[in-house]
Amino acid sequence: MNAPVKPSKLIKGATGDWEMVIGLEVHAQVTSHSKLFSGASTEFGGEPNAHVSLVDAAMPGMLPVINEECVKQAVRTGLGLNAKINLRSVFDRKNYFYPDLPQGYQISQYKSPIVGEGEVVIELAGGESATVGIERLHLEQDAGKSLHDQSPSLSFVDLNRSGVALMEIVSKPDIRSSEQAKAYVTKLRSILRYLGTCDGDMEKGSLRADVNVSVRKPGGPLGTRCEIKNMNSISFIGDAIEYEARRQIEILEDGGAIDQETRLYDPNKGETRSMRSKEEAHDYRYFPDPDLLPLEFSEAYVAALKEHLPELPDQKKARFIAEFGLSSYDASVLVAERESADFFETVLAGLANKSRDGKLAANWVINELFGRLNKEGRDITGSPVSAIQLAAIVDLIGEGTISGKIAKDLFEIVWQEGGDPRALVEARGMKQVTDLGAIEKVVDDIIAANPDKVAQAQTKPALMGWFVGQVMKSSGGKANPQAVNDLLKAKLGI
Amino acid sequence: MTDLTSLTIAQAKAGLASKSFTSLELTDAHLSAIEAARALNAFVLETPDQARAMARKADADIARGDGGPLAGIPLGIKDLFATRDVRTTACSKILGNFVPPYESTVTSQLWRDGAVMLGKLNNDEFAMGSSNETSCFGPVVNPWRREGSNTTLVPGGSSGGSASAVAALLCMGATATDTGGSIRQPAAFTATVGIKPTYGRCSRWGIVAFASSLDQAGPIARTTRDAAILMRSMAGHDPKDTTSVDRPVPDYEAAIGKSVKGMKIGIPKEYRLDGMPAEIEKLWTEGAAWLKAAGAELVEVSLPHTKYALPAYYIVAPAEASSNLARYDGVRYGLRVPGRSIGEMYENTRAEGFGPEVRRRVMIGTYVLSAGYYDAYYLRAQKVRTLIKKDFEDCFAKGVNAILTPATPSAAFGIGEKGADPVEMYLNDIFTVTVNMAGLPGIAIPAGKDSQGLPLGLQLIGRPFDEETLFSLGEVIEQEAGRFTPAKWW
Numbered sequence: 010m011n012a013p014v015k016p017s018k019l020i021k022g023a024t025g026d027w028e029m030v031i032g033l034e035v036h037a038q039v040t041s042h043s044k045l046f047s048g049a050s051t052e053f054g055g056e057p058n059a060h061v062s063l064v065d066a067a068m069p070g071m072l073p074v075i076n077e078e079c080v081k082q083a084v085r086t087g088l089g090l091n092a093k094i095n096l097r098s099v100f101d102r103k104n105y106f107y108p109d110l111p112q113g114y115q116i117s118q119y120k121s122p123i124v125g126e127g128e129v130v131i132e133l134a135g136g137e138s139a140t141v142g143i144e145r146l147h148l149e150q151d152a153g154k155s156l157h158d159q160s161p162s163l164s165f166v167d168l169n170r171s172g173v174a175l176m177e178i179v180s181k182p183d184i185r186s187s188e189q190a191k192a193y194v195t196k197l198r199s200i201l202r203y204l205g206t207c208d209g210d211m212e213k214g215s216l217r218a219d220v221n222v223s224v225r226k227p228g229g230p231l232g233t234r235c236e237i238k239n240m241n242s243i244s245f246i247g248d249a250i251e252y253e254a255r256r257q258i259e260i261l262e263d264g265g266a267i268d269q270e271t272r273l274y275d276p277n278k279g280e281t282r283s284m285r286s287k288e289e290a291h292d293y294r295y296f297p298d299p300d301l302l303p304l305e306f307s308e309a310y311v312a313a314l315k316e317h318l319p320e321l322p323d324q325k326k327a328r329f330i331a332e333f334g335l336s337s338y339d340a341s342v343l344v345a346e347r348e349s350a351d352f353f354e355t356v357l358a359g360l361a362n363k364s365r366d367g368k369l370a371a372n373w374v375i376n377e378l379f380g381r382l383n384k385e386g387r388d389i390t391g392s393p394v395s396a397i398q399l400a401a402i403v404d405l406i407g408e409g410t411i412s413g414k415i416a417k418d419l420f421e422i423v424w425q426e427g428g429d430p431r432a433l434v435e436a437r438g439m440k441q442v443t444d445l446g447a448i449e450k451v452v453d454d455i456i457a458a459n460p461d462k463v464a465q466a467q468t469k470p471a472l473m474g475w476f477v478g479q480v481m482k483s484s485g486g487k488a489n490p491q492a493v494n495d496l497l498k499a500k501l502g503i
Numbered sequence: 504m505t506d507l508t509s510l511t512i513a514q515a516k517a518g519l520a521s522k523s524f525t526s527l528e529l530t531d532a533h534l535s536a537i538e539a540a541r542a543l544n545a546f547v548l549e550t551p552d553q554a555r556a557m558a559r560k561a562d563a564d565i566a567r568g569d570g571g572p573l574a575g576i577p578l579g580i581k582d583l584f585a586t587r588d589v590r591t592t593a594c595s596k597i598l599g600n601f602v603p604p605y606e607s608t609v610t611s612q613l614w615r616d617g618a619v620m621l622g623k624l625n626n627d628e629f630a631m632g633s634s635n636e637t638s639c640f641g642p643v644v645n646p647w648r649r650e651g652s653n654t655t656l657v658p659g660g661s662s663g664g665s666a667s668a669v670a671a672l673l674c675m676g677a678t679a680t681d682t683g684g685s686i687r688q689p690a691a692f693t694a695t696v697g698i699k700p701t702y703g704r705c706s707r708w709g710i711v712a713f714a715s716s717l718d719q720a721g722p723i724a725r726t727t728r729d730a731a732i733l734m735r736s737m738a739g740h741d742p743k744d745t746t747s748v749d750r751p752v753p754d755y756e757a758a759i760g761k762s763v764k765g766m767k768i769g770i771p772k773e774y775r776l777d778g779m780p781a782e783i784e785k786l787w788t789e790g791a792a793w794l795k796a797a798g799a800e801l802v803e804v805s806l807p808h809t810k811y812a813l814p815a816y817y818i819v820a821p822a823e824a825s826s827n828l829a830r831y832d833g834v835r836y837g838l839r840v841p842g843r844s845i846g847e848m849y850e851n852t853r854a855e856g857f858g859p860e861v862r863r864r865v866m867i868g869t870y871v872l873s874a875g876y877y878d879a880y881y882l883r884a885q886k887v888r889t890l891i892k893k894d895f896e897d898c899f900a901k902g903v904n905a906i907l908t909p910a911t912p913s914a915a916f917g918i919g920e921k922g923a924d925p926v927e928m929y930l931n932d933i934f935t936v937t938v939n940m941a942g943l944p945g946i947a948i949p950a951g952k953d954s955q956g957l958p959l960g961l962q963l964i965g966r967p968f969d970e971e972t973l974f975s976l977g978e979v980i981e982q983e984a985g986r987f988t989p990a991k992w993w
Contacts (some may be wrong), residue, residue: 022780063605069598070585070607072744104825104872106849164845166834294872296881299716299823302745309772360511 018186020225022258026226029254031184031220032144035197036214037176038151045150045174046073046116048319053213057156057167063170067111072300075100079174080304082206083123083148084314087174089204090143090262092127098147100301104294107154108166117177118457119295122147123304128159129180129200130323131192132345136337141193142181145372149153151175152468178205182221182231187250190474191243194218195345197320202347203321211241216373220246223254224261232257233267237274237281249274253281273438333367342375348389352396359400366407373403377420388390393424402431413438414486448480451488454494463501470503506838507532508521508672512576512729513756519565519575526565526575530558530619533577537621537673542572542645542993545658545668547640547872548590548623556964557619564617571798571947573736574617577610579674581665582623583630584720585709587803589620594638595628597831597856599838607709608643608741609678609720614992616736621674625664628858629828630685630713633931634665636918637860645693648673650956651767656915659931665723666693666751670989676724676733680710682717683816684911684935687947690723691910691960694949696730697723699935701968702942703748706741714823715746717816717939726986727977728981729947731755735971736833750968758971759978764798766972774811776912783909784951790950791907793983794976804903806894809937811887817929818871818884825868833855851954863925878948892941899966905976908934910960938964946973950984 015418017121019026045050046452047064056385064071074378087094101119105319124146130138153171157164178197198216201207209216212470218241237253240246252274256268271282320328322344329340342352358368374418378399402419411419411434434440442448455476456463466472473494480493507529509520518524529784534551535677554577561575585591585603588971592598599989606614614620627637634645634657643663647670651837658667666689671679681699690697698721705720712718722733737754740749770791775784791801833839833852840851857865871880898906912933938945943964950961959978 066835068605068836069591069593069601069711070603072708073901104826106829106832106846108832108834108845111830113832114826195751216648267880291732292874294869294874294877294879295825296822296826296872299714348931349848431895480809 019329020224020254020258023262026227027254028180029187029226029250029259030187030225030231031186031190031225031250032182033180033190033193034219035178035180035223036217036219037086037178039079039148039174039176040208041076041078041082041174043076044172045076047052047172049172055169057165057169058224058231059169060147061168063169065111065168067113073116073298075301076174077303079122079148080306082174082315083146083176083330084306084311085118085129085204086201087124087146088315088318088401089200089206090124090129090309091144092143093125095121095123096306096308096311097303098123099440100135100148100298101295102298102302104289107152109155109168109171111153111168111171113161115150115152116298118147119150121303129193129196131189131196132341133188133192136341139189141189144179144181147179148177149175149177150475150493154497163433168391171351187247187254189249190220190250191347194243198348199322199345203319205319209249211243214241217241218246220250220381222250222257223267224257230314232261233269235267235269235281236271238284239333240274245274245276248279248280253280254282257283257381288451303435303459322350332364332369335368337370339371339375342379346389349374350424352389355396356400356403359397360407361404362407366403368404369407370400371476373399377395377417381424393427398423398430403459405434409441410434410491412439412441412486412490415441415498440487441489442484445492448484449486449496451480451483452493452500455483456500464499473501473503474496476501504893506655508536509903510675511726512675512724512732513574513726516732519570519667519828519946519985524827526558526561526577526619527555530554530577530621536671537652537668540673543644543646543667543671543673544641545664546579546622547592547594547625547638547664547917548659548717550607550620550622552622553589554684556617561617561619565942568903571615571617573613575619576617576675577619577621578613578733579621579624579677580627581670581680582677583626583680583711584678585711586610586620586623588625589623589927591623591711592639593629594626594640595831595856595858596639597838597852597859598836602836604708607708607741608706609737610975611679612739614951618864622815624662624668624677627661627663627685628861629660629711629862630680630682630718631824631860633684633928634647634695634918634921635667637687637858637921639858639922643667644918646677646991646993647693647915647957652669652955656957656985657692659692659911659915661685661690661722664698666690666695666697669693669695669723669725669976671991671993674808675720676729676956678720678737679722679723680713680718681935681939682719682820683939684711684932686721686723687935687960687962688911688931690947691949692784692915692958694958694989695723695725696727696948696958696981697721698730698734698970698973700734700738700970701748701944701984702939703746703972704738704968706739706744706747708741708743712827714820715827717820719939721769727946727974727981728756728759730946730977731759732958735741748881748968752879753971755971755974758974761971761975762798763794763975766794766797766799766976767902768794768801768976769804769898769905769906770801771804771806771908773806773811774908776933779909780913780953783912783959786951786959786961789911790980791935794907799976802903804898804906806889806898806937807815807892808890808894810890812838812937812940813929813933814885815884816893816932816940817867818880819888820880821864821868822872823849823868823928825872828857828861828865845975863929866969891937895937895941895943895964904966904969905972906964908962910934910962914953914955914957914959932958934962934968938962942969943967945971946970948977948980948984948988950980952987956989966970
């Protein structure tokens, strides 16, 4: 993303403008039944040390065996990121001592990752988009968990996570604002969830990010970066970046220098603090893991996975725009979450006339349904109105059986009580009156009853609205609004 | 029934089949021999109850005509192999009383075929050593002595317990492992036959790792035929070890006695070291002559990168070891020496748990993998390794079937004689490490004695997965040289 920097992305300091340079390393837990190198379960929330094989506990003489499912998921993710898939990659050992790292090394990929360069298109405010480069994606083992609060004098270790497969997805330093960083993680998460390669559950730690932040004068040489470790919330990522950039600018403007270090973000205080300096950084002594042969697969293997890739958010968005004439914004809203997109697709599938009512359906999903769900703090997966019910409501509007206004009442009934919308319309007499004779009678009655208003309307055409209101009121909202308008115009002579 | 211990595996199989004796009798004879030979310190754990139970089962299987290829044959197991419910320590204090809940693939295949476990055999701590002096259980004594001397000699290492026990008739055969010569050098020091198969031929699963890219299990036995019999049970593909190779296991015993006529035997000029004892030189020439007399053709070959093999080996092996041994941290099993912090606990545990040689290699390995040194040491050593491998490939491409070399630069030396200078000890592996670096099969065959009456061995190096040729050629040497048994003094 080498587009010129827009002034709005710069931060004002005492000595002028500053530009942030941000890169992210996202750790995404691979969706798979068993761990990267052992058959143990990856299920979340088991009793401590319930999902630990002899390999995960690093018993003497145990050997890792690659789980092909994890390899597939990494390749599929690479394809989803439009990235180069490396047909040969190598597992390395990253050596360090920690109680939750039973082998004394993490099996990772250092020099030869499974996936190379790719890119992600991110959505920004105002319908803008930008491209963030992907440097690489590699597979590695997760560590276990140290529990420090179980005993006053001892730490306990839970190895359930030990050996679970992670994809580390490293972006290029293409990001220039906290908004972009948040948009990037949001989009990446969305792609992973569409692919089904990571559940993206940040609360459970399935998706975590290390954020590298530096600042510089616009167009100037890169500054020294700090790495903020282990962020598991998109909004915290934004807050941490904002804080960190301002902290660095303050130091630089006071004539100081930035120390390259690893920092932690404290969401309670809203600030980052030093975790360890560059001098304290580990020497990981990477070397190729002699227990594992280089990972090799064929072009055909990749092609077969590519063929079965699901439609991803960008493709879906483009299709929605092309097929149904949705605005870029509306299409983005619909595809942002896999569940929303799936819901909308089901609505579409249930429509009698998709090409006529697709856009109407989109409006209903976005405005009525999402609006109502948001208001009640509910999730699309727990929507009281099903996609099929919503499709029926949209059908009823599209075919002219009910008006948009009645449809809102119908929606409310379905939301509250459930039921088949078409049957409800019948049973409760909500059908729109399109019988011109019947409407004309109402119109005539209103005109006859209000001669003064009729006279005024000749000079004040805005009174038309009052007449429409009266007609709708006395028809119980069921009169076809277009017909009412046409008749009134003709009869009032406006 | 002490006679039973002097049988070969092939003879014992015949005797068991003909009901001349039972496995229980055979097993008891060995258990008595072990008890009487504790001075050798070959066994670190005797498992008589288990041995008798396995023997009884083997007898029942044989009676039903259902005995496996090793039914009733009593073996010793190097303490590097994990044995279910039986203490496994790699002869290191750091594993303490570790009792694995699992069985190594190699040993489980031996039990599958009916073999009987007599106990666990001594070795150098984590298989690091060439004299079996680094074991936390103390040194193993070689049953061989210099003529007219009472000096106790080392059996070689790291499979010193295996070699000593087989030579002293304490077990009919033994498992061993070889990372730089740990099967072949002790075999040569004790007049036993030891083969390190091609890398990937035997599963490494359940064997305490020293250097993963070099470690390979193999048997030590009293004859080439016995080694071939054991190999067949030990070898095979294991999905739990991705470096093990999926190809059929041949009937190695069928290679015994097969003609070697027309085979091309390479004599590498680089193995003719300056200052090599004349006796070794003579043995080598003699061995070559025997093979020639059997119809093989001798050709001088060149393995130009041989001189870099030992230094490169002492970078690669410690590098891998430093990482493989990181798991012994006092957290989950084995020794834990408390400290005020986790760091101190690690330091205390590892300082007390590892012996000096292991500590030395962990430090060398850590150093050569460090930032700034990796390229100069580890990467260069790997390049050397590639060149060594290519030397052999070039040689085999010219039609050479096997390469004949001495197994060791000397006969067995005295306990404590070579403790001072580690490099002097490392030089023991000078003829054997190239084979590990290239991943090739190598066999050590007893071929003669030195002037002091100590055994000397020759080494044959084969093409990848051509262990059969080594057995055929080894048998020729064995037939010519005869068998060597130490005079019993213990």
